[in-house]
Amino acid sequence: MELTKPLRLAKKLVPGTDPFDIVSDPIVKKSKGRVLRSLYPANSYARSGDRHAQFTSTPLPKGAFAGSKSPFIRLEYQMLFQPGFKWVLGGKLPGILVGTESGCNGACSGGGSAENCFSTRMMWRAQGEGELYLYAAKSVYFPKEKPDRCSRSLDKRSPEALFNLEQKQINTYAIPSDDEYEYYNETSSMNTRGFHTSADSSKSSCLNGIKLKITPGSRNMCNPVYGISIGRGGSFKFKSGVWHNVTQIVRINSKGNAVRDGYLAVYLDGKPVVQAENLVLLKKGYNSNKSATSHDVKFMFSSFFGGATKQYATPTAQWIAWKGFKMTTSVKNVWK
Numbered sequence: 001m002e003l004t005k006p007l008r009l010a011k012k013l014v015p016g017t018d019p020f021d022i023v024s025d026p027i028v029k030k031s032k033g034r035v036l037r038s039l040y041p042a043n044s045y046a047r048s049g050d051r052h053a054q055f056t057s058t059p060l061p062k063g064a065f066a067g068s069k070s071p072f073i074r075l076e077y078q079m080l081f082q083p084g085f086k087w088v089l090g091g092k093l094p095g096i097l098v099g100t101e102s103g104c105n106g107a108c109s110g111g112g113s114a115e116n117c118f119s120t121r122m123m124w125r126a127q128g129e130g131e132l133y134l135y136a137a138k139s140v141y142f143p144k145e146k147p148d149r150c151s152r153s154l155d156k157r158s159p160e161a162l163f164n165l166e167q168k169q170i171n172t173y174a175i176p177s178d179d180e181y182e183y184y185n186e187t188s189s190m191n192t193r194g195f196h197t198s199a200d201s202s203k204s205s206c207l208n209g210i211k212l213k214i215t216p217g218s219r220n221m222c223n224p225v226y227g228i229s230i231g232r233g234g235s236f237k238f239k240s241g242v243w244h245n246v247t248q249i250v251r252i253n254s255k256g257n258a259v260r261d262g263y264l265a266v267y268l269d270g271k272p273v274v275q276a277e278n279l280v281l282l283k284k285g286y287n288s289n290k291s292a293t294s295h296d297v298k299f300m301f302s303s304f305f306g307g308a309t310k311q312y313a314t315p316t317a318q319w320i321a322w323k324g325f326k327m328t329t330s331v332k333n334v335w336k
Contacts, residue, residue: 092133095302120132
């Protein structure tokens with residue numbers, strides 16, 4: 001099943017007010033096509049009070065989820081950081097959102113518990129490093145964390161404490177230098193060297209038991225408050241002033257209590273940068289019942305600088321351009 005209708009605006013954009021505009025392609029000068037731009041005001045970051053460039057849509061029909069097992073969900077888009085883009089410490093990029101965010105602190109962003117949903121947003125980091133920024137079943141990946149009470153929120157930890165927590169890079173992984181292997185994708189006829197298996201040096205790591213491949217020199221971070229960072233840096237790196245193609249392929253884990261057979265892969269410009277198997281994405285797994293929340297599959301456009309502290313703020317007004325949004329499903333992990 002494939003998204004055949006283009007994204008359409010629900011209302012007219014207001015210059016100077018909305019966090020988006022539509023312009024001619026800023027790089028391909030002879031192109032007649034128009035592109036979407038997300039706008040980031042000077043000094044803006046997650047908690048600056050500025051409007052963020054974000055929305056969700058449900059482009060896939062319900063018939064896409066008719067089988068007893070989850071199909072592969074593929075999201076693809078093209079993005080361009082403005083020439084000379086100032087990366088600062090990082091910001092959010094779009095991904096897939098599955099499930100329901102209802103309940104006490106149940107969100108799949110902003111420090112939520114992700115008990116009945118998962119999200120596969122990404123981030124750019126300092127110097128343009130990329131990463132998968134995963135929210136999924138925190139009680140599975142962080143079993144020692146006390147469940148949140150509705151009378152308090154994990155977000156009530158001070159922004160400074162959260163920032164310092166992130167900088168410590170909890171449970172970082174050592175990437176061995178001698179386990180290079182040849183990654184071959186038969187459907188794309190692509191032969192790429194340099195994909196590495198992540199070594200788990202801590203039995204208490206949140207990613208223990210996950211079969212994970214990331215690029216040489218990249219790293220992972222287990223943060224019990226904000227999402228799990230996977231594959232940061234290495235060959236997963238963005239450049240400003242050029243169009244990038246980003247693709248995610250996801251398969252929800254099977255029905256049951258934390259069944260570890262979920263799958264997630266990220267490709268940058270046709271090259272694999274993250275592959276994770278044996279994942280628990282939804283705690284209760286995929287349910288073939290059409291009314292189940294595992295059928296609530298959305299495109300989650302979410303982009304802003306941050307980070308919850310001023311260290312993430314963009315020093316000047318900046319933009320990112322977008323085009324070529326696609327969302328499809330398949331019974332096989334087909335790469336075309």
